[in-house]
Amino acid sequence: MEPLDRHFRDSLTDLSASQLAIAGGDADKSAWWWGLFDAQATSRHLDFVARELQQEGRGFYTIGSAGHESNALVAMATRVTDPALLHYRSGAFYVARARQLPGSTPVRDVLQGLMGLGDEPIAGGRHKVFGHPDLAVIPQTSTIASHLPRSVGLAIALHRAHRLKVDCEWPEDAIVVCSFGDASANHSSATGAINTALNTAFRGLPVPILFVCEDNGFGISVPTPSGWIEAAYGSRPGLSYISADGSDPATAGPAIAQAVAVVRDQRRPAFLHLRTVRFGGHAGSDAEISYRKPREIEADYARDPLLSTASCLHTTGASADDILERYEAIRRQIDEEVARLADDPRLSSAAEIMAPVAPRHPIRVAARVSELRETRPERGMTRPRTLAESINGTLDELLSADRRVIVFGEDVGVKGGVYGVTARLARQHGAARVFDTLLDEQAILGLGLGAGLAGLIPIPEVQYLAYLHNAEDQLRGEAATLPFFSRGRFSNPMVVRIAGLGYQKGFGGHFHNDNAVAVLRDIPGLVVACPARADDAAAMLRTCVAAAITDSTLSVFLEPIALYHRRDLYQTGDQAWLAIDHDNHVPIGRARSYGSGSEALTMISFGNGVLMSLRVARRLAAAGIAAQVLDLRWLAPLPVEDILAAALSTGKVLVVDETRHSGGVGEGVVTALVEAGFSGPIQRVASEDSFVPLGTAADHVLLSEDEIEKGALALAETGE
Numbered sequence: 001m002e003p004l005d006r007h008f009r010d011s012l013t014d015l016s017a018s019q020l021a022i023a024g025g026d027a028d029k030s031a032w033w034w035g036l037f038d039a040q041a042t043s044r045h046l047d048f049v050a051r052e053l054q055q056e057g058r059g060f061y062t063i064g065s066a067g068h069e070s071n072a073l074v075a076m077a078t079r080v081t082d083p084a085l086l087h088y089r090s091g092a093f094y095v096a097r098a099r100q101l102p103g104s105t106p107v108r109d110v111l112q113g114l115m116g117l118g119d120e121p122i123a124g125g126r127h128k129v130f131g132h133p134d135l136a137v138i139p140q141t142s143t144i145a146s147h148l149p150r151s152v153g154l155a156i157a158l159h160r161a162h163r164l165k166v167d168c169e170w171p172e173d174a175i176v177v178c179s180f181g182d183a184s185a186n187h188s189s190a191t192g193a194i195n196t197a198l199n200t201a202f203r204g205l206p207v208p209i210l211f212v213c214e215d216n217g218f219g220i221s222v223p224t225p226s227g228w229i230e231a232a233y234g235s236r237p238g239l240s241y242i243s244a245d246g247s248d249p250a251t252a253g254p255a256i257a258q259a260v261a262v263v264r265d266q267r268r269p270a271f272l273h274l275r276t277v278r279f280g281g282h283a284g285s286d287a288e289i290s291y292r293k294p295r296e297i298e299a300d301y302a303r304d305p306l307l308s309t310a311s312c313l314h315t316t317g318a319s320a321d322d323i324l325e326r327y328e329a330i331r332r333q334i335d336e337e338v339a340r341l342a343d344d345p346r347l348s349s350a351a352e353i354m355a356p357v358a359p360r361h362p363i364r365v366a367a368r369v370s371e372l373r374e375t376r377p378e379r380g381m382t383r384p385r386t387l388a389e390s391i392n393g394t395l396d397e398l399l400s401a402d403r404r405v406i407v408f409g410e411d412v413g414v415k416g417g418v419y420g421v422t423a424r425l426a427r428q429h430g431a432a433r434v435f436d437t438l439l440d441e442q443a444i445l446g447l448g449l450g451a452g453l454a455g456l457i458p459i460p461e462v463q464y465l466a467y468l469h470n471a472e473d474q475l476r477g478e479a480a481t482l483p484f485f486s487r488g489r490f491s492n493p494m495v496v497r498i499a500g501l502g503y504q505k506g507f508g509g510h511f512h513n514d515n516a517v518a519v520l521r522d523i524p525g526l527v528v529a530c531p532a533r534a535d536d537a538a539a540m541l542r543t544c545v546a547a548a549i550t551d552s553t554l555s556v557f558l559e560p561i562a563l564y565h566r567r568d569l570y571q572t573g574d575q576a577w578l579a580i581d582h583d584n585h586v587p588i589g590r591a592r593s594y595g596s597g598s599e600a601l602t603m604i605s606f607g608n609g610v611l612m613s614l615r616v617a618r619r620l621a622a623a624g625i626a627a628q629v630l631d632l633r634w635l636a637p638l639p640v641e642d643i644l645a646a647a648l649s650t651g652k653v654l655v656v657d658e659t660r661h662s663g664g665v666g667e668g669v670v671t672a673l674v675e676a677g678f679s680g681p682i683q684r685v686a687s688e689d690s691f692v693p694l695g696t697a698a699d700h701v702l703l704s705e706d707e708i709e710k711g712a713l714a715l716a717e718t719g720e
C-alpha cells in the first residue's frame with residue numbers, strides 16, 4: 001500500500017484531531033461534500049492504480065493528480081458546457097465534471113487512457129489525455145503551457161462567433177477554463193497568452209477566461225520560490241487575482257466560486273492561484289527523495305485535500321467509518337473496471353492510428369469551392385492580375401461567401417498588409433472580421449486555434465516566414481495534433497497565410513528573404529501551398545478554405561513575396577506573369593505543367609523557381625533544347641504522381657529548388673523520384689546552406705538563373 005494511502009486511512013480514525021484549520025462543512029450541504037469527496041477519492045485511486053498498472057506492464061502513464069484534488073472544486077463551480085483545457089494533474093476536475101453529466105464514465109475513460117486502449121473516448125489510445133467531447137474537455141498535449149494561447153484564442157473567439165451569428169459549439173455565456181502548473185506559469189507561452197488576454201480586455205473586448213495555476217511549489221525537481229506566483233500575477237492590470245488553499249476546501253470553494261463569477265459576469269480574465277501539494281513525486285519514475293528531504297515530503301501529508309474534505313464531511317455528520325467505507329468502495333469500483341478492461345484492444349495498425357491525421361475528401365472539397373464561388377462568380381474573371389491582387393480579390397470573395405471566414409494578423413486591418421495584400425478588406429467586411437492583432441505570432445496562431453474551435457474559419461497572417469519560427473509549435477504541437485488526440489472530434493480548420501521566400505530586390509536581409517520551410521514539411525497532415533501565379537493563388541486559396549470547411553484541414557499558404565507585384569515574365573512590359581482567374585480550384589497535391597512532356601528534360605520547381613525556370617527554358621530553347629517546367633504548387637503533400645509522370649515523359653529531371661540545399665523541398669522531390677523507381681538522371685540545384693545577406697550579396701547564396709541554366713545544360717548532355 002502506498003504511504004499516502006495508508007496515511008489517509010490512519011488519519012481517518014482521528015479526524016477531530018486533524019491539524020488542519022478547517023472552517024467546517026455545512027451540514028445542509030452533506031450531499032455536496034460527498035460529491036466532492038467522491039471526485040477527489042476517485043482521482044486519488046486512479047493515481048494508485050496507474051502505478052500498479054505500469055508495474056504490471058499494462059499501463060503507460062504515471063503522472064498523477066494526488067495532492068491537487070481540490071481542482072474538483074473548479075469543475076463544480078463551472079458548467080459542463082464551459083470549455084476546459086486542463087493541466088495533466090486535473091484528474092479530480094475531470095471526474096467532478098463528468099459527475100455533472102448523467103451517463104458519464106470517468107473511471108473507465110481515465111483507465112482506458114492509462115492503458116492505451118482503442119475505445120478511450122477522446123484520443124482512442126493515442127495518448128493519455130483528459131478530454132471528452134460531451135464534457136467540453138478539449139485534450140492537451142504534454143508540452144507545458146502550449147495550450148494557453150489556444151485557450152485565450154477561444155475566449156476571444158467565442159464572442160466574435162456569436163456576434164457574427166456563426167454556429168458555435170459553446171454557449172454565449174460560457175467561460176474558458178485553462179489550468180497549468182506553477183513552473184509552467186513562467187513559460188513564454190503562458191506569459192504571452194496571459195498578456196494577450198489582458199491586452200485584449202484592455203481594449204474593451206470580452207475575454208472570459210479563468211486561468212487556474214495549480215501551484216504545488218515544484219516543476220519536477222526545481223522549487224518555485226515561495227510567493228513568486230502571487231508576485232508575478234497578483235497585481236496585473238485587468239487581471240483579478242484570487243488565491244485559494246487547496247488543502248482547505250471549505251475556504252477554497254467560495255474563493256473559486258468568486259473567481260468563476262468574475263469571469264462569467266464581467267467577461268474578463270481572472271487568475272485563480274490554487275495552492276496545492278504534489279504527492280508521489282513528479283511521476284512514477286521520479287525519485288523525489290533525491291531532491292527533497294523525507295521530513296518535507298512527510299509534512300505535505302498534513303495538507304492532503306482528501307483529508308480536509310473528510311474533515312468537512314465529518315462536521316456534516318459523516319463518521320470515519322462512513323468515509324472509509326466510501327473510500328474503499330471507490331477502490332473496488334476501479335479494480336472491477338480494470339478487470340473488465342483487461343482484454344480490450346489497443347491500436348493495432350498504422351492506418352488505424354493515422355486515420356485522424358489528414359482526412360481528405362477531394363470531391364467534397366471541389367463541390368464546396370463551387371458553392372463558395374456561387375455568391376460572386378464574376379469576381380475573379382474580369383482582368384489579368386498580379387499575385388497580390390489575386391489573393392486580395394480571393395480573400396474578398398471568401399469573406400463575402402462565408403460569414404465564418406475571418407482574416408487577421410499584424411497590420412492586416414487598417415493598413416491592409418505590409419504588401420497591400422489585405423487592402424480594403426477591413427473596410428469592406430468590418431473590423432469584426434478583418435482586424436489587426438497584437439505583435440505576437442504565438443498569439444496570432446493561438447487566436448486561429450481558438451477561432452477554429454469556436455466554429456470560425458480563421459485565415460491568420462504571419463507577416464514573414466522568419467517570424468513563424470518563434471511560434472511554430474502552435475502549428476506543430478498544437479494545431480496539427482488536436483485531431484490526432486481527439487479522433488477528429490476537435491479540430492483546427494485554419495489557413496495560415498505566410499509571406500516568405502527570397503529574391504526581394506532592394507529589401508531584405510535574412511528575415512525578409514527567409515527560405516526555410518523544412519520545419520513545415522514534416523508536420524503530419526499539414527498542407528503547404530505555394531502558388532507562383534495569380535490564377536493558381538486564387539484557386540489554391542479557395543481549395544484551402546474549402547478543405548478547412550469540409551475536412552478541417554490545416555494549411556499554410558506560403559506566398560512568394562518577390563512575386564506579389566511581378567507583372568512581366570521574359571522582358572519588361574510583356575505582362576506575361578499576370579493571369580486571369582478562371583480555374584475554380586486546384587486539388588491538393590496536383591502540380592501544373594508547362595510543356596507537353598515531349599521535351600528533352602523536365603525542370604521541377606515551385607515559387608520563384610518556376611519563373612526562373614521558365615526564363616531559363618526560353619534561353620535553352622534558343623540553344624535548341626526544349627525543356628518542360630513542372631510547378632509543384634503544393635510542397636506538402638508533394639504531387640508525387642505528377643512529379644513521376646513528368647519525369648517519365650522526358651526521362652531527365654533537374655530539381656530547381658530555391659530553398660536550402662539541406663532540408664529544402666528538393667530533397668523530398670529527389671526522394672520521391674528514387675522511391676518511385678525513376679531511373680533516369682536527376683540533378684538538383686538549390687540555394688546555399690546559408691542565411692540570406694543584405695542587398696545584392698544575397699545573389700551569392702540564393703539560387704540563380706545562371707546556375708539553373710548550367711545545371712540544365714549539363715543534364716541535357718548526359719547520356720548523349
Ligand SMILES: Cc1ncc(C[n+]2csc(CCOP(=O)(O)OP(=O)(O)O)c2C)c(N)n1
Nearest residue numbers: 089142143144181182183184216218219220
Ligand atoms: C515545453 C516543455 N518543456 C519541458 C517539459 C518537461 N516537463 C514536463 S512537466 C515539467 C514541470 C512542470 O511543472 P509545473 O508547471 O509546476 O507542473 P507540475 O508538474 O508541478 O504540476 C517539465 C519541465 C514539457 N513537458 N514541456
Ligand SMILES: [Mg+2]
Nearest residue numbers: 181182218219
Ligand atoms: Mg508545479
